[in-house]
Amino acid sequence: MIIGTGCAIPGIMATRTIKDVRQRRTTIMLTPFMPCGAKLPVIALFAGVFFNDAAWVGTSMYFIGILIIFIGASIVVRITGEKAKKSFFIMELPHYSIPSIKRALRSSFSRGQAFIVNAGTIILLCNVIVQIMQTFTPSFNLVLEDAASSSILALISTPFAVILLPLGFGVWQLAAAAITGFIAKENVVGTLAVVYSITNFIDTEELVLVSGANSISEIMGLTSVAALAYLVFNLFTPPCFAAIGAMNSEMESRKWLWGGIGFQLSMGYIAAFLTYQIGTLITTGNMGIAFIPGLIAVLTMISFIYYLMKKGDKKIKEEVAQSA
Template sequence: MKIALTGNPNSGKTTMFNALTGKIEHVGNWAGVTVEKKVAKLKSNLKSNKSEEVMVVDLPGAYSMSPFTSEESITSDFVKEENPDVIINVVDASNLNRSLFFTTQLLELGIPVVVALNKYDMVKRSGLIIDVPRLKNLLNCQVIETSALKESGLKELATSAIEYGKRKGGQVAPKIVEDDFEIKNKADAEKSDKMRFNFVNAITKKVEVRKVKSSNVTIADKADRIIAHKWLGIPIFGLILWAVFYISQTWLGPLLAGYLETGIEMLSNTVSGALESAGTNDFLNALIVDGIIGGVGAVIGFLPLIMVLFFLLSLLEDCGYMARVAVVMDRFFKKIGLSGKSIIPMVVGYGCAIPGVMATRTIKSERQKRMTAMLTPFIPCGAKAPIIGLFVAVFFPKASYMAPITYFVAITLIILVGLLVKRITKAETEVNYFMIELPEYRLPSIKRAILSMLDRAKGFIVKAGTIILVCNAAVFILQSFDFSLKLVGDEGVSSSMLATIAKPAAFLFIPLGFGIWQFAAAAVTGFIAKENVVATLAVCFALFGDNAEAALSTPGSDNVLIAAGGLTAVSALAYMFFNLFTPPCFAAIGAMNAEMGSKKWLWGAIGIQFGVGYTLALLVNQIGSLIVYGKPAEGFVASIIILIAVVILLITLIKRNKYEGVEGINQSRQQKEIA
C-alpha cells in the first residue's frame, strides 16, 4: 500500500513523516524545507497487520493542486499520476481557512483522503475549539486529531489511512457549487477559486465554535518587533551566532574533543604497536597509522565541535527563529535582486551545501534561483567546520569572535557578489514581494535536536570512513613515491608525485601567503570534500611530528603549520578564507549544475567563486601583512598585477553585458511596439 503525505508548507508534514516512519528527515520550523519526495516504510507498531508493507511518501508542501512552483509540481504530478492508495492530508488546525482550500481539491481527485488535524494540542492551548465531528460531516472524510510533534493520534491516523486505502474509492467530495461549472479560461479559474474560498470560509465558521479573545498584540508580536526589527535584528543575530560558536568552538566542543583526541591517540599507538609486533614493513605501518588513522583522526577529532554546533542550530530552527532571520535579511537581499526566500537555502546550507542548493528549487524566478544556487555555497557548511575549528584554535585561540566572523564574511560576500552578478548580467530590477508565514515561537524539542545532531554526525563519520579515508590513503601513497615508483623516504618527499603535482599550484598561492606544495595539495583535495583539507594537512605534515593530529592541533609556535609550514596568523586567515569561499566540493557543484540548468551559469558561478576566494585571500594576506607586520608580504608586486587584471576583467564583463543588455531591451521594446 502506498500512502501519500500531503499538506501546506509548515503544516508539520515532515514531522508527521518522521513520526510515522521513524526516519530523521530534516525538519525546520518554517515553510519550504521539503523540496523533493521522500519514501519510507510505515512503522510496524502502527500497523495491525505487521507483515503488510505500507509505504509512506512525503511530498513537498503545496497550497494548491494547480502548481505554482517546481515543488508543488512534484506533489501535483505524484498525486495525479502515481495513484496512491490513500492520501493523508496534514492540516494545520490553527489555520483551517488556509489549509482546507487544498483539502477540498484533494477530495475531488477520487482518491480516499484522511485529514490529519495537526498541531491540535496547540489549538487547545490557544482557546480555539474545533467541532471535529461536524468537520468530518462537512468534508465527508475521516478527520483525526493529531500532534506530530508529540506523536499523538498516530495509531488512529495510520489505521484509518490503511482502512480507507483498502476501500479503493467510495468517498464523495463535498459539492463546492450547486451547478456544474466548467473552467475554460483564466477568469473561470479565478471564479472557481473564489467559490472554493467562500466554501472553505463557510466550513471554518461552522466548525470553529469558540475562540477565546486575546489582546491585539501578543507576546510573540512584541518579540518580533525586536527580533525581526530592521536594525536591531542584525546585532541580535550576531549575538546569537557568537553564543552558538562560543559554546561549540571555544567551550563545550573543545572540551569534548579533548577526550576524543585522547582516544584517537590511544588507537593510533595501539595499532602501531600491533603492526610492529606483527613484523609489518615500515611503509605499511606508516600508511595505516599516519596516512589513514592520522588523516581521518584529524577530521574526526573535530566531530564534537560539529555535533554541538548542529545541536544548537537545530534548536534555533525548531524554536522559530530562523524564519525571522529571513525577514531581517530580506531588505539586504532585495538590493541584489533577490528576496528573503533566498535565505532559506542558505540556512539549509549551513549543514551541507548540497541540500542547500537543492532548496533553491522553491524559488520561482529562474534568475533568482540560479543566483541563489551560486551564492549558497559561500555559507560555511558542516564540512568546512573542521577548517574553521583548526585554524581558529591554533592561530586565534583567545578570539572567540573569529568563528562567527566567518559567517558574517560569508553574508557580506553574498551581498557584494550578488551586486556584482547583477551588474554583469544587467538583470532588470524585479519587484520582489517576500511573503513568509512566521511560525509560532515554541520551546525547541531536545529529542529532535539530538536526533538531528546524531543523523548529521552519522553522515560526517560515514564520509570520513569512505571518501576521506580513500583520499588520505591516496595522498600518502602519492607522497611516498616518485614517478619512477621509488620510495622517496622522509628526506626526498619534495620529489614525490604529490609534491611534483602540487608545486605548480603552490606557485599561484605565493601572493596569498601559503606558497608551499603541502598547502596547495590540501586545498586541491578540498574540492573532493572540504574535510580533506584538514586530513591532507595531517598526512602531509605527519613527517614533522610523532602524531599527525596532535601536531596540527598544538597551539603556539610548536604547531607544525607554523614550524614547518611557515604560516603566520595573517597567512593562516588567508588560507582559511581561501578554502571556505572557493568553489564547494564536486557533489555540491553537481547539485548546482542540476538546479541551474545552464552550463554558462554553472561555469560562471565556479569562476566567480574561485575568483572571490582567491582575491579575498590575497587581500587579507597583503593588506594584513602591511597592517600587522608593517611590510608587504611575499609576492606583493604580483598581487598588484593580479588585482589590476581582475578589475580590468570585471569592467570588461560589465561593459560587454551592458551593451548586450541595452540591445536586448531595445529589441524587446520594438517587439512590443509592433505588437
C-alpha cells in the same frame, strides 16, 4: 542561504522554490559562500593553533561570507543583465501536526549514519591516495626521508603552489591540502596531517602546547596573517564536488556552472590576497611576498569581471530600448 550553513547541498536544492530562473541561478552561485559544517574543522584547527581559540576567527568568517554574498549579488545581477523587479514568493503550507518522535529519530539516525559513512569514505580514500602519492616518486621508488619534494604529490602540487605564493602560502604541502579540499573541505585537515606527518593534528589543545621550532606554525611555515589568508582561501573558493554536482543539476546550464565556479574561485583568491597583503602591511609595514604578480592576477580578474558587468549594462539598455 541559512540552510547552506549546515550544508551547501540542501541550500542549493532549496532554491527550487525561486520562480525566476536567473534569480535562482544567482542564488545557487552565491549560497556556497556561507561556511558549511564541513568547513568548521578547518576553522577550528586554524583558530586553535594560530589564534589561541579566538572566537572572532569563526565569527568573522561568517561575516566575510555574508559580505561576499552582497558584493557578489550586485556583480552577478549586473553581469546577467537582470532588471530590478519585484519577485513574489507564494507557497502553500501543509496543516501543522505533531511529528512522530519514533519516525523523527529513525530518520535522523539513518541520515546521520549515511552522512558518516559517505563522508568517512571520501576522507579515508583521499588520505590514502595522498599518503601513497607522498610515499612514492614518479618512478615508484620510495621517497627518501629528506627528499619529500621528489614525491608524486609534491610534483603535482608545486605548480599550484606558485600560483598561491601571493597569498602567503606558496609551499606544495599547503597547495596539496587546498587541492584535496575541492573534493571535500574536511580533507584539508587530514591532508595537512599526512603531508606534515603529524598524528595528533585533530587535538588542537595538545598542538598549542608544542612550542619553539617544533610548533605547528613553524612546521607549516605560516605567520598568523598567512594562516588567516589560507583559511579565507579554503572557505570561499568553490565548494566540494558534491555541492558542485548539485549546482550542475539545479542550474541546468554548463555555462552558468562554469561561470559560477570561476566566480567563486576569483572571489576566494581576491579575498585571500587582500587578507594577506593588507594584513602583512599592517603588521610589518611592508607588502607581502609576490605582491606585484599577485596584484597583476587580481587586477586581471577584476578587469574581466568589470568587462562582464559593462556587457550586462549594455544588455539592460538594449532591453529597455526595445520595450520603450
